[in-house]
Amino acid sequence: MSPQRRGTLTRVPPLNLGNHQPRTPLNADQAWQVTAGRAAGTVLFFDFDGTLAPVDDDPTAVRPAPNALAAIEALAPVVQRIAIVSARPVDFLRDRLGELSGVDLYGLYGLEHSHSGGETVTEPTALPWVPTMAELADLARAELPPGTLVEFKRLSVALHWRTAPQLGGTVQQWGQAQADRLGLRVQAGRMVLELKPPVDRDKGMVIGEVVQGATGAWYFGDDVSDIKAFAALRARAEADPDFFGVCVAVANPETGQEVANAADLTIESPAALGDFLTRALTRLP
Ligand SMILES: O=P(O)(O)OC[C@H]1O[C@H](O[C@H]2O[C@H](CO)[C@@H](O)[C@H](O)[C@H]2O)[C@H](O)[C@@H](O)[C@@H]1O
Numbered sequence: 001m002s003p004q005r006r007g008t009l010t011r012v013p014p015l016n017l018g019n020h021q022p023r024t025p026l027n028a029d030q031a032w033q034v035t036a037g038r039a040a041g042t043v044l045f046f047d048f049d050g051t052l053a054p055v056d057d058d059p060t061a062v063r064p065a066p067n068a069l070a071a072i073e074a075l076a077p078v079v080q081r082i083a084i085v086s087a088r089p090v091d092f093l094r095d096r097l098g099e100l101s102g103v104d105l106y107g108l109y110g111l112e113h114s115h116s117g118g119e120t121v122t123e124p125t126a127l128p129w130v131p132t133m134a135e136l137a138d139l140a141r142a143e144l145p146p147g148t149l150v151e152f153k154r155l156s157v158a159l160h161w162r163t164a165p166q167l168g169g170t171v172q173q174w175g176q177a178q179a180d181r182l183g184l185r186v187q188a189g190r191m192v193l194e195l196k197p198p199v200d201r202d203k204g205m206v207i208g209e210v211v212q213g214a215t216g217a218w219y220f221g222d223d224v225s226d227i228k229a230f231a232a233l234r235a236r237a238e239a240d241p242d243f244f245g246v247c248v249a250v251a252n253p254e255t256g257q258e259v260a261n262a263a264d265l266t267i268e269s270p271a272a273l274g275d276f277l278t279r280a281l282t283r284l285p
Pocket residue numbers: 047048049050054055056057058059060062085086087088151158160162189190191192194223225
């Protein structure tokens with residue numbers, strides 16, 4: 001079915017209702033209405049870059065859209081949990097989001113987490129990879145052409161070419177060769193290739209664990225790594241007809257059709273997401 005325009009939302013019906021097919025496809029208002037009936041059992045998941053925070057050439061310069069941050073703060077006491085699930089380290093997320101009570105942070109694709117302002121816990125099997133990652137970051141800085149931006153994140157290295165798009169092929173080739181040499185995993189992103197330890201942890205696994213005790217969840221993401229999170233919500237709904245899951249893509253031409261196609265709804269920007277959440281607040285108890 002072709003998407004229908006609805007304000008800043010594109011509706012891609014039907015929403016995921018477990019085994020219950022809706023008579024007519026739900027729109028966003030109706031989805032929030034269903035959520036209102038189970039707000040205390042609902043988890044809201046947010047990716048960070050490109051979803052809560054607009055993209056910037058400089059990965060260190062980004063800040064969440066103020067209206068999205070304010071809405072999250074207001075939503076936290078209303079729903080069961082809010083969780084940020086990001087490729088960024090937990091410390092970075094904490095710095096950008098502040099100490100929000102009732103908000104859990106999952107960093108580095110779940111290799112790190114912090115519950116509601118608590119200490120940061122790192123996946124123990126990943127820790128032996130810290131020296132390898134540090135050496136890899138040094139090597140990348142020495143070998144990759146000027147214009148590549150190397151971001152060292154303790155347990156992963158992100159190789160960026162946003163400010164030098166012509167280097168994309170070279171950087172990806174170099175990154176894949178290093179991953180093969182060192183036995184690392186690669187994760188593609190928006191003008192970035194990330195190298196990670198060979199530890200089984202991704203956004204889908206995080207979501208699969210957190211939603212076990214929930215009766216509903218929304219996931220907001222913009223990148224190919226978020227597709228695994230969408231899939232985890234759908235798997236939960238398939239296993240439990242009463243679970244209500246909604247996948248929302250913060251989509252634009254750069255994020256590509258793959259992410260938008262995997263979602264139930266699309267929103268055009270982090271600021272539009274802030275407006276969407278602010279409106280949702282008026283519909284929740
Ligand atoms: O899981 P996320 O929170 O979405 O993190 C994904 C990557 O986000 C960052 O890179 C992206 O945003 C940068 C700042 O806007 C932009 O310059 C870059 O082109 C994007 O790919 C972050 O720097 C990466 O480490 C994350 O993997």
